[in-house]
Amino acid sequence: MDDERETLTWEAFGDASQDLARVIADDGFRPDLILAIARGGLFVAGALGYALSVKNLHLMNVEFYNGVGSTLDMPVMLPPVPSAVDFSEKKVLIADDVADTGKTLELVRGFIAGQVAEVRSAVVYEKPASLVKCDYVWKRTDRWINFPWSSLPPVLPGVLDA
Secondary structure, X not given: OOOOOEEOOHHHHHHHHHHHHHHHHHOOOOOOEEEEEXXXXXXXXXXXXXXXXXXOEEEEEEEEEEEOOEEEEEEEEEOOOOOHXXXXXXXXXXXXXXXXXXXXXXXXXXXXXXXXXXXXXXEEEEOOOOOOOOOXXXXXXXXOEEOOOOOOOXXXXXXXXX
């Protein structure tokens, strides 16, 4: 991995979200709902929801990264886990900030597989090593990414930090 970091500003995130939405719309995909992978996917899902006129947003909280470049062995779904029936026969767009290893997206896709009419994924960044090749990608990079929502230290310590 390149030591230099990719930095996404809030302004660039706005551009990325609009670009992704245009590509999705031009592709003819009209999701019934957007499934955000928390936490970074919350921003992406919200922006895409507005741009694509989709008000039906759902959330899956998946823990995988526990530090810069440090992950758990496998991603873990955290409660509350949505009911699979919520996705029944829907066209679902999974939204996340980055497909790094792809393990988180793979877990979420597997969770809703067989329940949905169609599933596609949209990310701001996709890394070459990702197991999942996303349908919609704003930019590809092999660098560590500084996102505007996670670049500054927390105002309050997290549960594990306290």
